[in-house]
Amino acid sequence: MSTPSGHFAFxxxxxxxxxxxxxxxxxxxxxxxxxxxxxxxxxxxxxxxLTRWDxxxxxxxxxxxxxxxxxxxxxxxxVAGAGGLHxxxxxxxxxxTDSGGYQVFSLEALRTVDEDGVTFRSHLDGSEHRFTPESVxxxxxxxxxxxxMPLDYPPPATASEGTVRAATEQSDRWxxxxxxxxxxxxxxxxxxxxxxxxxxxxRRESARRLAAxxxxxxxxxGLSLGxxxxxxxxxxxxxxxxxxxxxxxxxxxLGLPSDLIAGIKAGVDMFDCVLPTRMARNGTAFxxxxxxxxxxxxxxxxxxxLDPECACKVCRQHTRAYLRHLHKAGExxxxxxxxxxxxWLYLELMRDARQAIAAGEFSRMEAKWAAA
Amino acid sequence: MSTPSGHFAFxxxxxxxxxxxxxxxxxxxxxxxxxxxxxxxxxxxxxxxLTRWDxxxxxxxxxxxxxxxxxxxxxxxxVAGAGGLHxxxxxxxxxxTDSGGYQVFSLEALRTVDEDGVTFRSHLDGSEHRFTPESVxxxxxxxxxxxxMPLDYPPPATASEGTVRAATEQSDRWxxxxxxxxxxxxxxxxxxxxxxxxxxxxRRESARRLAAxxxxxxxxxGLSLGxxxxxxxxxxxxxxxxxxxxxxxxxxxLGLPSDLIAGIKAGVDMFDCVLPTRMARNGTAFxxxxxxxxxxxxxxxxxxxLDPECACKVCRQHTRAYLRHLHKAGExxxxxxxxxxxxWLYLELMRDARQAIAAGEFSRMEAKWAAA
Numbered sequence: 001m002s003t004p005s006g007h008f009a010f011x012x013x014x015x016x017x018x019x020x021x022x023x024x025x026x027x028x029x030x031x032x033x034x035x036x037x038x039x040x041x042x043x044x045x046x047x048x049x050l051t052r053w054d055x056x057x058x059x060x061x062x063x064x065x066x067x068x069x070x071x072x073x074x075x076x077x078x079v080a081g082a083g084g085l086h087x088x089x090x091x092x093x094x095x096x097t098d099s100g101g102y103q104v105f106s107l108e109a110l111r112t113v114d115e116d117g118v119t120f121r122s123h124l125d126g127s128e129h130r131f132t133p134e135s136v137x138x139x140x141x142x143x144x145x146x147x148x149m150p151l152d153y154p155p156p157a158t159a160s161e162g163t164v165r166a167a168t169e170q171s172d173r174w175x176x177x178x179x180x181x182x183x184x185x186x187x188x189x190x191x192x193x194x195x196x197x198x199x200x201x202x203r204r205e206s207a208r209r210l211a212a213x214x215x216x217x218x219x220x221x222g223l224s225l226g227x228x229x230x231x232x233x234x235x236x237x238x239x240x241x242x243x244x245x246x247x248x249x250x251x252x253x254l255g256l257p258s259d260l261i262a263g264i265k266a267g268v269d270m271f272d273c274v275l276p277t278r279m280a281r282n283g284t285a286f287x288x289x290x291x292x293x294x295x296x297x298x299x300x301x302x303x304x305x306l307d308p309e310c311a312c313k314v315c316r317q318h319t320r321a322y323l324r325h326l327h328k329a330g331e332x333x334x335x336x337x338x339x340x341x342x343x344w345l346y347l348e349l350m351r352d353a354r355q356a357i358a359a360g361e362f363s364r365m366e367a368k369w370a371a372a
Numbered sequence: 373m374s375t376p377s378g379h380f381a382f383x384x385x386x387x388x389x390x391x392x393x394x395x396x397x398x399x400x401x402x403x404x405x406x407x408x409x410x411x412x413x414x415x416x417x418x419x420x421x422l423t424r425w426d427x428x429x430x431x432x433x434x435x436x437x438x439x440x441x442x443x444x445x446x447x448x449x450x451v452a453g454a455g456g457l458h459x460x461x462x463x464x465x466x467x468x469t470d471s472g473g474y475q476v477f478s479l480e481a482l483r484t485v486d487e488d489g490v491t492f493r494s495h496l497d498g499s500e501h502r503f504t505p506e507s508v509x510x511x512x513x514x515x516x517x518x519x520x521m522p523l524d525y526p527p528p529a530t531a532s533e534g535t536v537r538a539a540t541e542q543s544d545r546w547x548x549x550x551x552x553x554x555x556x557x558x559x560x561x562x563x564x565x566x567x568x569x570x571x572x573x574x575r576r577e578s579a580r581r582l583a584a585x586x587x588x589x590x591x592x593x594g595l596s597l598g599x600x601x602x603x604x605x606x607x608x609x610x611x612x613x614x615x616x617x618x619x620x621x622x623x624x625x626l627g628l629p630s631d632l633i634a635g636i637k638a639g640v641d642m643f644d645c646v647l648p649t650r651m652a653r654n655g656t657a658f659x660x661x662x663x664x665x666x667x668x669x670x671x672x673x674x675x676x677x678l679d680p681e682c683a684c685k686v687c688r689q690h691t692r693a694y695l696r697h698l699h700k701a702g703e704x705x706x707x708x709x710x711x712x713x714x715x716w717l718y719l720e721l722m723r724d725a726r727q728a729i730a731a732g733e734f735s736r737m738e739a740k741w742a743a744a
Contacts, residue, residue: 045697049704052689074672074697081673082693090689300446301453317424317462321454325417325446332421332704 007187008147008216010035010248010269016362020240020267023357026062026217026248028146029187030086030094033061035248035269036353038260038346039096041277043069045079045089048277049332049339052090057313058343062147063091064272067140068100072122072129076142084144096272097145098252099136101152101193102221113153115170133177141186149219150178152193157225164197171195172209179213189216191250197222198231200238207242217248220268224254233262240267257286257349257372264353265362276346280338283327286345290371294324294338312344345372379559380519380588382407382620382641388734392612392639395729398434398589398620400518401559402458402466405433407620407641408729410632410722411468412715413649415441417451417461420649421704421711424462429685430715434519435463436644439512440472444494444501448514456516468644469517470624471508473524473565474593485525487542505549513558521591522550524565529597536569543567544581551585561588563622569594570603572610579614589620592640596626605634612639629658629721629744636725637734648718652710655699658717662743666696666710684716717744 007029014023026033040047040055043066047055055063070079082088085095104111104120111120117132133151140148151174155167175192182190192210196202203220210218220239223232240249250270251263260271276286283294287307292299302320314323314337326334349369356365379401386395398405412419412427415438419427427435442451454460457467476483476492483492489504505523512520523546527539547564554562564582568574575592582590592611595604612621622642623635632643648658655666659679664671674692686695686709698706721741728737 044701044703045694046701046703046705049708051705051708053685073701074693078673078693078697082675082691088691088694088697090694301450303454313425319454319460321446321450322417322460322462325450325460329416329418329445331416331418332707333418333423335704336421336423336708 008189014358016357019265021264021357021362023354028094030146033094036264036350037061037270038350039064039272040343041272041274049335054340062094064096066100067097068103071139072124080142095145096147097140099149099151102154105154133174134181137178137181147189149191150175152221154222155197157227165202168195168202168206172206175210176213191215191217191219193219193221194239195222198227198235200234203235203238204242207239211244218243219250219252221252236266261366276342277339280342281335285338286342288372294327299324306341312341314341380561386730388729391637393636393729393734395726400466402518405466408636408722408725409433409642410718411436411644413644413646421707426712434466436468438472439469440475443511444496452514467517468519469512471521471523474526477526505546506553509550509553519561521563522547524593526594527569529599540567540574540578544578547582548585563587563589563591565591565593566611567594570599570607572606575607575610576614579611583616590615591622591624593624608638633738648714649711652714653707657710658714660744666699671696678713684713686713
């Protein structure tokens with residue numbers, strides 16, 4: 001197993017005696033991140049609908065951007081010309097870039113994959129491009145996020161075991177090439193991504209291969225793509241068990257508040273998901289009492305806060321009736337305020353989880369958020 | 373001439389010796405407003421793309437909302453149920469509502485006008501509604517803005533003199549009925565709206581009739597609807613000359629920075645215009661050096677601030693390249709940041725104008741903003 005690069009480390013400070021939950025911190029070149037952590041998604045170098053000042057208030061430990069999207073628009077030369085992603089978007093705290101492997105492989109009709117890499121057409125203008133493991137690591141290192149992800153090959157959720165095995169093995173070979181291409185002297189960290197679909201044995205094999213290569217941390221990818229939930233949790237459990245206990249674990253793309261809690265219990269340290277931001281733009285708020293959809297007419301004259309148990313500035317200042325009006329009128333402010341609140345709630349849940357793990361009270365925290 | 377209602381007054385503190393420009397303050401029931409003032413437009417009870425916290429930073433003296441729009445959506449019962457417009461939108465400082473006469477009369481195919489009022493179909497769902505001068509005053513008093521506007525009848529810019537005369541006379545009869553229906557005990561102020569198209573003599577007649585009725589202040593409406601600029605300024609001048617010198621004057625719907633300066637010189641105290649907010653959403657920034665359109669490819673790698681002479685947080689933190697990227701990617705943040713900057717610049721221009729008038733240096737201020 002490799003040594004983490006000089007600027008990166010993961011320290012576990014507390015473990016829950018009744019589950020795999022743990023509290024810790026990531027030490028990145030851009031600062032510390034307390035874990036478990038939820039990373040707001042900022043695909044295009046902006047967490048949709050929020051300013052950097054909103055984000056400074058919300059205090060996410062780390063945010064996420066997408067190398068594939070930024071490569072296509074505005075292009076590496078623009079981000080690099082600005083002095084890297086942090087300066088480009090005005091965010092000095094830790095950033096993780098996903099490679100965009102998931103996005104490329106979602107373009108089924110627009111890409112062809114071979115052992116060396118993948119050729120694809122831009123979803124924006126149809127222009128042809130090629131990613132290899134080496135080119136993606138170089139792209140991400142120059143974009144300048146603090147944690148970068150390799151080019152992986154996530155098989156579709158519905159694929160046969162043979163297809164999943166082949167994609168997983170190719171993904172792991174690419175991970176090896178990414179590791180070799182990675183320049184550790186930048187202080188960035190490179191994670192591996194466990195694949196293997198819903199097959200626990202393929203998950204274990206992938207996790208062991210990646211652990212043998214050695215990465216600063218490990219993501220579990222290719223989950224929550226439509227497979228039954230029990231299969232997903234079994235695949236996660238198999239992945240986690242086969243990964244080195246001392247390295248950070250990142251569950252990609254999940255999920256609902258209940259998924260975050262289940263993930264933490266399963267030993268996950270990092271999460272990202274578009275749900276709190278995307279559903280905000282669709283008029284849905286997460287609350288301690290469950291989701292509410294502001295399109296519902298019963299909120300038209302509801303002058304109570306979005307979530308009476310929430311301390312965020314939106315809940316202290318605005319009513320459901322006003323937020324519903326903004327959404328119905330198609331006003332940008334509706335998206336801004338719901339995004340702010342939803343992320344506040346997700347980040348509050350993570351703060352609660354960290355406190356509860358440190359206090360040995362994780363099950364009490366779980367009960368508190370059971371309706372969310 | 374009437375006495376202003378108990379809670380409302382206008383005080384002129386300085387006059388420019390070389391023009392009609394003046395500095396003063398409106399005393400409204402929700403607080404003082406320094407004039408000349410620019411009112412950001414918040415049609416639907418939101419200044420588009422800005423939170424109340426953004427607005428608190430920008431410190432507009434007064435903002436504008438639209439009674440017609442709020443009547444249709446969310447409806448008076450919702451706004452009144454919240455405790456009025458201030459509480460509904462979370463804005464405790466002064467608010468002015470336009471009646472929406474302009475919006476109703478813009479629906480040419482959807483409305484029929486008679487001496488008593490106007491019947492129209494909603495632009496949202498085609499439902500039929502009727503406004504009378506009395507119903508609109510009642511609507512606005514219950515919406516609860518601090519300054520309200522009467523139902524007026526703005527003739528189209530291209531109308532014949534006879535049509536303009538008839539509409540203006542009807543508008544003035546409606547103004548009389550609005551004044552009679554108005555309940556001054558709320559502490560709200562009711563303004564009159566001078567019509568008369570591009571005809572100076574009709575403008576003077578309208579202004580004198582309204583002055584004889586007596587309003588807390590006077591708007592000049594029906595301008596900047598496509599008529600030649602010289603005709604517009606002559607019509608404005610005729611209106612101003614015939615209005616009582618001691619009352620506030622509000623030029624409705626204008627304009628560019630150069631229009632604001634010309635308007636101030638012509639003796640206008642209050643302005644509103646959708647340009648800074650609407651053009652922001654279209655990717656156009658106002659700067660001290662003139663307008664720039666971020667769609668232009670030359671900004672792709674321009675890492676300088678939007679406006680190097682601007683002290684706003686957007687110009688201190690973000691680059692043209694980033695703002696262009698956000699706009700090209702259709703990101704909400706692009707609209708937020710450009711709206712913030714454009715309003716900052718408009719409000720800065722007004723601050724400068726007030727200082728210059730007080731210092732007897734209005735022409736120096738005019739030169740400073742000549743390129744904007």
